[in-house]
Amino acid sequence: MHTYDSDDLTAIREGVRALCAEFDASYWRKIDEQKGFPEAFVKAMTDAGWLSAMIPEQFGGSGLGLAEASVILEEVNACGGNSGTVHGQMYNMFTLLRHGSEEQKRHYLPKLASGELRLQSMGVTEPTTGTDTTKIKTTAVRQGDKYLINGQKVWISRVQHSDLMILLARTTPLAEVKKKSEGMSIFLVDLREAIGNGLTVQPIANMVNHETNELFFDNLELPASSLIGEEGKGFRYILDGLNAERTLIAAECIGDGRWFIEKASAYARDRVVFGRPIGQNQGVQFPIAQAHIEIEAADLMRWRACAEYDSGQNAGASANMAKYLAAKASWEAANACLQTHGGFGFACEYDVERKFRETRLYQVAPISTNLILSYVAEHLLELPRSF
Numbered sequence: 001m002h003t004y005d006s007d008d009l010t011a012i013r014e015g016v017r018a019l020c021a022e023f024d025a026s027y028w029r030k031i032d033e034q035k036g037f038p039e040a041f042v043k044a045m046t047d048a049g050w051l052s053a054m055i056p057e058q059f060g061g062s063g064l065g066l067a068e069a070s071v072i073l074e075e076v077n078a079c080g081g082n083s084g085t086v087h088g089q090m091y092n093m094f095t096l097l098r099h100g101s102e103e104q105k106r107h108y109l110p111k112l113a114s115g116e117l118r119l120q121s122m123g124v125t126e127p128t129t130g131t132d133t134t135k136i137k138t139t140a141v142r143q144g145d146k147y148l149i150n151g152q153k154v155w156i157s158r159v160q161h162s163d164l165m166i167l168l169a170r171t172t173p174l175a176e177v178k179k180k181s182e183g184m185s186i187f188l189v190d191l192r193e194a195i196g197n198g199l200t201v202q203p204i205a206n207m208v209n210h211e212t213n214e215l216f217f218d219n220l221e222l223p224a225s226s227l228i229g230e231e232g233k234g235f236r237y238i239l240d241g242l243n244a245e246r247t248l249i250a251a252e253c254i255g256d257g258r259w260f261i262e263k264a265s266a267y268a269r270d271r272v273v274f275g276r277p278i279g280q281n282q283g284v285q286f287p288i289a290q291a292h293i294e295i296e297a298a299d300l301m302r303w304r305a306c307a308e309y310d311s312g313q314n315a316g317a318s319a320n321m322a323k324y325l326a327a328k329a330s331w332e333a334a335n336a337c338l339q340t341h342g343g344f345g346f347a348c349e350y351d352v353e354r355k356f357r358e359t360r361l362y363q364v365a366p367i368s369t370n371l372i373l374s375y376v377a378e379h380l381l382e383l384p385r386s387f
Ligand SMILES: Cc1cc2nc3c(=O)[nH]c(=O)nc-3n(C[C@H](O)[C@H](O)[C@H](O)COP(=O)(O)OP(=O)(O)OC[C@H]3O[C@@H](n4cnc5c(N)ncnc54)[C@H](O)[C@@H]3O)c2cc1C
Pocket: 121, 122, 123, 124, 125, 129, 130, 131, 132, 154, 155, 156, 157, 158, 206, 208, 210, 212, 361, 364, 365, 366, 367, 368, 369, 370, 371, 374, 386, 387
């Protein structure tokens, strides 16, 4: 049992571990080699109800909190899998849950809970504006009972394995709003109808086996009913979901960190060079011990974030700090693990190089480390805003 676990959380860990045991290292290695998508794993996670953990029971989910959801994703990574293939469903559902109309919730949430539909994608980032989200150039113009979408997005993940996507677009030009965060709206795009009818998807080859794409919108027509919440408030809605998302990412990094530490320790105990296990050398032990300390410290901040979020408090500071600490700690653990394995760290069959690539992503996406530092400087330390 981990420091903050209850019997319920332990049962969740055991349940997810049992499912993950059916998708072992060779499964993930093959998917990675083929640059494939782990369809069978995603289906098994959906069928077992793990991905609908946070959907209220009235809509067919389990109505669990962030703490439980975070344990689910943590365990996927701690077992050697890649939670990046499923986490979108957990994050993106928040937006619908919190800001969707009753009709949208009644229509979509039961289908998301049963797995009939997937909401794995969120389109925010654009090639020319990057982190400066309020400058996005994708527009949504109302025409009668439709919106006309034009523009471009980049790095939009799992579009080819999702039925729906949350899209952020500008509905009022920047020049006409009082605050730059106003005038953007979010839409629920039915990808099955949009692709080929105004939406073009261009896959981006990248370092991780992460299905991610450039999107081109050319007069894509969306029914006005696809607007989520009020027009013009989309940026606030997106921000609303971020504390949960950052806490979940922190848990995923903690899962990665635990995998690296276990793998490094096992190898260091077994591998004999100069007539003794390499783990007998403090030069080998200490980086692993250090990684363990840092993962455990990050875990405490993750539980603080979960407790604040689940009790309805503002979890902004803890969620950001947990994500910062965990992404850094998992990367240090990855480095220690690779170094411990020497040359074998580079051999695909040991899985270290794959997990090394996967965990590195989390210092850049979904929010880069610098932007967290800037949040802490501005909001916690009252330093002047830098941008
Ligand atoms: C594999 C992958 C999957 C992704 N999936 C999605 C997705 O599904 N949906 C989506 O919308 N986006 C997605 N993203 C995009 C991701 O959220 C962005 O890459 C990330 O937020 C950084 O934005 P950027 O790449 O435009 O970097 P930029 O904004 O160009 O920044 C580049 C670097 O400069 C730093 N920087 C920029 N401004 C400042 C500043 N003022 N002070 C200090 N440092 C600064 C940043 O921290 C960063 O390190 C994904 C990205 C990747 C790589």
